[in-house]
Amino acid sequence: MHKFIILLLCLPLTLLSAQRVQVSEIVFIGNQITQQWVIERELRFDVEDSVSADDLEKARLRLLSLGIFNNARVDFDDEGVVTVQVSEQFRYIPVLGTDAVEGSFNDALKEPSKLMDIVVFTAGVADINHRGSGAMAGVLGEFGARSGISVEYRTRWLSARYPVALNFGVRSMRISDRHASVLGFSRRMRNDRAFIDIATRRGAPSRVGMLLKYDHVEESEDFPAMGKSYDVGWIAPYVILDRRNLEWFPTDGLFARGDLDAAFGSELFFRSRAVIARYLPFSESYRAVTLAMRGYSGTASSNTPPWARYYFGFADKFRGYSSEQTEAATYLAGEIELRFPITRELTYDVPLAGRYGDDIPFWLGGAVFFERAQTQLDGTRNDLYAYGAALHIRVPYVQVLEVSAAANRDDEKEFVFSTGVRF
Template sequence: MWVLIFWVLVINFLSAQEKFTVKKIVFIGNEKTKKEVIARELSFGVGSQIDTSDLAYSENRVYGTGLFNRVKIWAERDSGDSSIVYVWVNERWYIWPFPILGWKDRDLKKMFYGAGLIHTNFRGRNEKLIFSFALGYDPWIEAEYLNPWVLGSKNLFYSVEVFYQRVKNRSKILEEEFGSFYERHLSFALTFGKRYGLYKRFWGSIGFKEISTTGEVPYMKTLSPSGRDQMFVFGGGFRYDTRDIPIYPSRGFLVSVGYKFNRLVNCDCFFLQGGLEFQGFKKIGIGLIASRFFILNSFGREIPVYSHFYFGYNERIRGYFNDVFEGENIFGGTVEYRIPFVKQKFFKWNKAPLEEFSILRFGVDLVLFGDFGNTWFNREKVLKLRYLSGCGVGINFILPYDLILSVGFARNDTGRGQFFIDFKGGFE
């Protein structure tokens, strides 16, 4: 039924807009942020011939950096067909200690809590320094530094991360046989990359990871009979991203490819994992078509249980929202038609304790959706799998600071219906 509704609503209007030449770009409101950090997100420069749609697109690109509460870009005629473009931003508060309270795997029963310290715009260059820890479900401690722009015009970026976490076993197969157990994950990763133009990024990484388990029969839970896997991890990938806002976009698409090679040092084992993701967003008729498709595969003589893929945790199929499906490979997709019920608007909170918290974004979308996918092990025949699916209707609440709350009703391919509440109304 939802497919029929989509087709009824598919009406696309095209309109031509008058173009003008950019004579000068003026930046306003960026007291801490370097103007080049903003300029590199613009789809135009001085001398470019653009129209008002380019201004709207670049406005969302700058907002999508996460550095600003609000962004406005407009042009004023100067002489002839040339114009001066003004870029106004309202900066967020960039450095603070912050509380951590949430739940893992989109499950309200898996609460965690903690604290951290973050600088989201170190040196005014969108560099990030993060230290955090959490207790409760799957406790962790992490330190990370991200620099998205190294050596100016070279367009290089890098990040360094040290991470430790205790993880409750996710495998229902092993839990039924041996009971519940925990994994301890310790990792160090160094990532380098290069940005080509506005949309393309290549990256490579090297790191070290140690994973150990608790309980009996450790040889069933790790590749090493000792119950402790130590490995070097080498990765690489490519990302092409034209989305205007990474969280809840209104236009553009994403293509991402990445793989990681895991070579154990304490036993003669290795495995390769990775895959492809596509996201697309296009305004059609009175709403927006939003789609996402992904596939992740595992290659190797044996794949450790801690590297299995799942539906029912971070990835979900609405209609099977709380059901867990496990495998060494996973494939899934989502198609949504989002109709603005309350158009996204910015509100001024005059009594905000700090100016950086004074501008808030709200909006409500009615969503018609369809999900599908499945997991499988390497020994299974993919063509003989029964793919799971669900469709339904929901409401997405677009809240300040990039929070998305989704509530709705879904019915799966067996006819079972269910209500759901989710904090992943976007695709990130």
């Protein structure tokens, strides 16, 4: 009897989700900068198509994945009129920030004298919705652990007629010699880079791409570097399967990617990487309690020069080991997280920002996690594992801030602050 009553209570919700209407008209509100075709491509339905409330929710999350809206709403009425309402973010944003790319902030606090060897300070400007197309163009200057300038342009879809994603840029940097850092030395080397990345449109459920890159690397003449100079071209095809419901905070779906890097010029060597992630929600809400799992690996040929190997404890970190610097020719890692909401989503307005301050979302979420990794170099294997908890804070522009506390197998504890979730 109790089961029958519960079934009757749940039935209206199921019917509401499954109810379909024929679209008679699509009305767009709030896109004063964003071109209409940018929004239309994420809806994946048109006039006279039949849609359900579930279809509209998926379209809303795809719009949020663009990263150019504070919020988005997609609704329909009994007449089949679909209303798409977005609140746009300001196009031009100053980029002022700092990041621990050669260790962790914990290391910098323990040894303030090494601050400029661990932390990079960034200043620049970015247009996050270039010409209303959802493309990003930016110029960044950096100093500290990495110094120089970079220019980049990135689009999800080149134009309404050409569903091609394009990403290109140049940079000239003085960067850390991470091979030397692992051996306990502080060395810098020069890296000039130009690249172009062409793929089928970003955000598509499956896509293929090709990264073409040129690197000029000059090592220091001081030990353990040998003063070598490298001029290397890269041909790097990749394939992506993306079924996530929301790119920057997925709670449902699947993501997989495989990369193959072929380098030629001063040296001839190969690398490959693979990642697969699965997200299993316990309800239909986009902020549902979610079990998130990821496995990732990489390998490099034996003749790969030290600067092109894999490094952890620098910009890429294993949780619980952000202060432990590791060099690897191969690695295999896996992690599992249980994510859960702490507060419901709230929205607020910032009148001083005008319409760009409308409908800004805020929420808190949490996670508990376990991570295991294995790295190997020249026959030496390193086994790592850590566990801990994280706090997620929803903010505009960077989407999510994460504060995590982790303990590793040696019972060492650390706190790490970062932008975005791990995966």
